[in-house]
Amino acid sequence: MIFLVDANNFYVSAERIFRPDLEGKPVVVLSSNDGNVIARSNEAKNLKIPMGEPVFKLPELVKKHNVQLLSANFTLYGDISARLMRILNQFVEEIEIYSIDEAFLDLTTYEQVYSDLPMFAHQIKSTVNQWLGLPVSVGIAPNKTLSKVANWFAKRRPEHNGVLQLSNPNEIQNALSDFPCGEVWGIGHQYNQLLKKNGIITAYDLTQCHDVWIQKHMTIDGLRLVDELRGNPRRSIQRYPQPKKSILTSPTFGKPVDDLKTLQEALTTHVVRCAEKLRRQQSAARLLTVYLQTNPFRKQEPQYFNHQSVVLPHPSSATPELLQYAIGVLNSIYKPAYHYKRVGVMLSGFVPEDFQQSNLFTEVPDERLRVVSKTIDMLNEKYGRDKIRFAAQGYSDHWKPRSKFLSRRYTTRWNEILRITK
Numbered sequence: 001m002i003f004l005v006d007a008n009n010f011y012v013s014a015e016r017i018f019r020p021d022l023e024g025k026p027v028v029v030l031s032s033n034d035g036n037v038i039a040r041s042n043e044a045k046n047l048k049i050p051m052g053e054p055v056f057k058l059p060e061l062v063k064k065h066n067v068q069l070l071s072a073n074f075t076l077y078g079d080i081s082a083r084l085m086r087i088l089n090q091f092v093e094e095i096e097i098y099s100i101d102e103a104f105l106d107l108t109t110y111e112q113v114y115s116d117l118p119m120f121a122h123q124i125k126s127t128v129n130q131w132l133g134l135p136v137s138v139g140i141a142p143n144k145t146l147s148k149v150a151n152w153f154a155k156r157r158p159e160h161n162g163v164l165q166l167s168n169p170n171e172i173q174n175a176l177s178d179f180p181c182g183e184v185w186g187i188g189h190q191y192n193q194l195l196k197k198n199g200i201i202t203a204y205d206l207t208q209c210h211d212v213w214i215q216k217h218m219t220i221d222g223l224r225l226v227d228e229l230r231g232n233p234r235r236s237i238q239r240y241p242q243p244k245k246s247i248l249t250s251p252t253f254g255k256p257v258d259d260l261k262t263l264q265e266a267l268t269t270h271v272v273r274c275a276e277k278l279r280r281q282q283s284a285a286r287l288l289t290v291y292l293q294t295n296p297f298r299k300q301e302p303q304y305f306n307h308q309s310v311v312l313p314h315p316s317s318a319t320p321e322l323l324q325y326a327i328g329v330l331n332s333i334y335k336p337a338y339h340y341k342r343v344g345v346m347l348s349g350f351v352p353e354d355f356q357q358s359n360l361f362t363e364v365p366d367e368r369l370r371v372v373s374k375t376i377d378m379l380n381e382k383y384g385r386d387k388i389r390f391a392a393q394g395y396s397d398h399w400k401p402r403s404k405f406l407s408r409r410y411t412t413r414w415n416e417i418l419r420i421t422k
Contacts, residue, residue, distance in 0.1 A: 250344020
């Protein structure tokens with residue numbers, strides 16, 4: 001059996017750990033630059049505030065219902081997520097961290113020890129709530145896809161009290177008959193529209209389709225998905241996450257930027273962040289792409305968008321080397337007299353960091369640059385982000401995204417730790 005443990009309204013719940021005054025109030029968390037809604041409390045959902053809604057459309061609703069606006073605090077959310085996963089790992093060894101707020105737990109070797117799996121799930125649920133103050137729901141089923149289905153019902157149906165097990169065929173059939181295809185893990189908008197056109201509305205309808213039709217219209221991955229809905233395990237627990245195939249950083253600016261120097265500072269910071277993630281997964285990049293864009297919503301202003309890619313002479317994860325090419329690309333696509341909304345960088349074409357292919361026409365990569373970069377990572381991890389930084393990053397806050405409603409980083413900054421007064 002597989003458990004799916006999923007934190008309820010994770011971003012909002014993480015904020016409420018340190019802000020009990022937000023309990024029972026409608027709360028929304030905003031994206032980078034306080035632009036759009038990316039998370040909502042149940043109270044905000046009841047007000048019909050949609051995901052992705054631009055914040056400029058909400059003033060009347062905010063005022064009328066006292067909606068609490070919060071800027072996304074990813075430092076806090078990342079730390080709370082790490083604590084959640086450590087707690088889950090104390091219960092079960094085989095765990096797959098699927099996202100910042102979800103994890104699959106393999107109970108195969110524990111079923112003899114914990115004969116009552118729902119009781120064990122409630123124990124996990126109460127421990128997470130007691131130790132971390134985070135509400136979670138648990139779905140239990142024979143495979144990962146069905147555990148997603150079980151979790152969906154556990155979270156939305158109060159009678160389940162946050163835990164639901166789907167094990168026998170009748171339970172699974174009843175659940176799938178009441179489960180929309182659009183909510184099935186792995187079925188996006190296009191597939192959902194295709195299924196609707198063919199009269200396939202629920203997940204149970206999908207399980208009744210012929211395998212040949214499924215593979216023809218939804219590929220072999222779709223067939224595996226449907227096979228899991230039928231109760232057959234086709235996706236194993238991945239204890240070690242697969243390396244990313246690309247890494248992108250391109251947040252919007254807090255204010256429009258028109259000068260090359262500020263763009264270079266922002267791009268340098270973005271490259272530093274991407275390179276840190278690249279080294280963390282022990283990869284090196286062969287391709288670097290730089291993006292430059294004005295604000296498409298300001299129709300009255302001149303518009304400009306451009307991007308350019310460069311194939312590196314050898315795979316690299318060294319920040320100084322990546323910066324050299326990124327700045328060169330930016331200088332070639334920059335045009336003056338425009339008000340830019342973002343500059344971004346994407347690294348791709350990954351290979352293992354120790355992979356180096358001989359080439360008669362290029363220089364051998366300087367291993368010292370990679371060693372220096374890793375040393376900087378180690379120092380910054382110990383003493384705080386950007387304690388050791390590149391001069392080209394500058395210290396200007398002009399380009400950084402707005403975070404008008406940002407909460408404190410209660411768990412990772414000594415000067416922002418929660419204070420209790422009499």
